[in-house]
Amino acid sequence: MDRKNSSPPENCRFAIPKKGRLHDKILQMLKGSGIEFRREPRLDVALCVDLPITLVFLPASDIAKYVGEGNIDLGITGLDIVKESQVEVDHVMDLGFGKCKLCVQVPSDDNITDVSTLAGKRIVTSFPELTKQFFQPFDDELGVETKVKFVSGSVEAACGLGLADGIVDLVETGTTMRAAGLEVVADIISTQAMLIANTHTKHIDIIHLIKRRLEGYITATKYVMLVYNVSNELVERAVAITPGKRSPTITALDDGNSKAVSSLVLAKEVNQKMDALHDIGATDILVLDISNSRM
Numbered sequence: 600m601d602r603k604n605s606s607p608p609e610n611c612r613f614a615i616p617k618k619g620r621l622h623d624k625i626l627q628m629l630k631g632s633g634i635e636f637r638r639e640p641r642l643d644v645a646l647c648v649d650l651p652i653t654l655v656f657l658p659a660s661d662i663a664k665y666v667g668e669g670n671i672d673l674g675i676t677g678l679d680i681v682k683e684s685q686v687e688v689d690h691v692m693d694l695g696f697g698k699c700k701l702c703v704q705v706p707s708d709d710n711i712t713d714v715s716t717l718a719g720k721r722i723v724t725s726f727p728e729l730t731k732q733f734f735q736p737f738d739d740e741l742g743v744e745t746k747v748k749f750v751s752g753s754v755e756a757a758c759g760l761g762l763a764d765g766i767v768d769l770v771e772t773g774t775t776m777r778a779a780g781l782e783v784v785a786d787i788i789s790t791q792a793m794l795i796a797n798t799h800t801k802h803i804d805i806i807h808l809i810k811r812r813l814e815g816y817i818t819a820t821k822y823v824m825l826v827y828n829v830s831n832e833l834v835e836r837a838v839a840i841t842p843g844k845r846s847p848t849i850t851a852l853d854d855g856n857s858k859a860v861s862s863l864v865l866a867k868e869v870n871q872k873m874d875a876l877h878d879i880g881a882t883d884i885l886v887l888d889i890s891n892s893r894m
């Protein structure tokens with residue numbers, strides 16, 4: 600019988616959040632990095648095309664544990680989950696998205712400014728380990744025991760429902776927190792999505808290949824190529840505006856009086872760079888998107 604979700608045993612197993620905040624961004628990143636796969640409807644295992652990788656779609660909160668215990672070689676999840684899972688994994692690379700903070704939050708009406716006043720009280724969270732670790736020093740000092748209760752979602756509702764005196768939850772824009780009438784009284788950790796690997800994996804080569812591909816994609820999305828012409832006497836000033844990642848490429852034009860310059864520029868700075876080049880007299884300024892890279 601053809602088992603559609605069977606994975607060749609020699610494949611590197613790579614876990615991806617099956618839904619939630621990180622899911623779409625990761626799929627976009629895999630596509631941009633040329634890590635293509637075929638996923639049958641409703642199956643959580645997919646084989647990659649042209650690469651010995653089996654993708655496994657799992658809840659984000661389970662991925663660090665699977666990677667730490669070696670059932671999975673490689674995974675993408677948040678640093679918050681890695682810390683909460685209390686497993687040892689290799690931090691292969693930060694991915695630059697999924698950025699937020701894990702914070703202690705209290706009802707704004709309670710006017711609490713000192714987080715130690717919550718020690719011994721009731722805290723509801725999806726991060727019980729990190730919460731206990733945070734309150735332990737206060738508990739030890741004050742001789743109390745903070746009562747930490749786990750819920751898997753809708754943490755922000757706990758205070759309003761009378762179940763908690765405070766919560767520990769993620770905050771990015773603060774919209775969820777403010778809508779629930781809460782405010783931050785202390786930060787616990789800053790987090791972002793990261794690529795993690797099992798410390799004893801035998802798939803080091805494929806992990807390095809995935810890392811290079813993701814780095815290439817991330818760089819490509821951060822930078823654009825700025826191309827322009829400038830007269831010989833202005834080249835030095837122009838290059839000071841666009842020094843490039845390493846250095847710009849400068850080619851002589853046939854007219855003998857000017858140069859063509861190509862330089863990598865951070866996408867978020869490109870308009871300011873174009874204005875500055877225009878102001879010194881550069882012409883034919885073009886911005887080219889980069890779809891992928893190896894640096």
Ligand SMILES: Nc1ncnc2c1ncn2[C@@H]1O[C@H](COP(=O)(O)OP(=O)(O)OP(=O)(O)O)[C@@H](O)[C@H]1O
Pocket residue numbers: 618619620621658659660676677678679680696697698699752769770771772790791792
């Ligand atoms: N508002 C946010 N901004 C940025 N990153 C976030 C945000 N919320 C969560 N994350 C990151 O995404 C990870 C998964 O959170 P998410 O809320 O998507 O979990 P989930 O419970 O698996 O999904 P769902 O909420 O759909 O059930 C978090 O551990 C964190 O690293």
Ligand SMILES: O=P(O)(O)OC[C@H]1O[C@H](OP(=O)(O)OP(=O)(O)O)[C@H](O)[C@@H]1O
Pocket residue numbers: 619620752753754755768769770771772773774775776
């Ligand atoms: O500060 P904000 O920008 O409002 O983001 C914070 C919210 O985002 C996450 O939940 P998510 O919306 O992913 O849903 P969940 O509560 O079901 O996990 C997190 O648990 C917070 O509730």
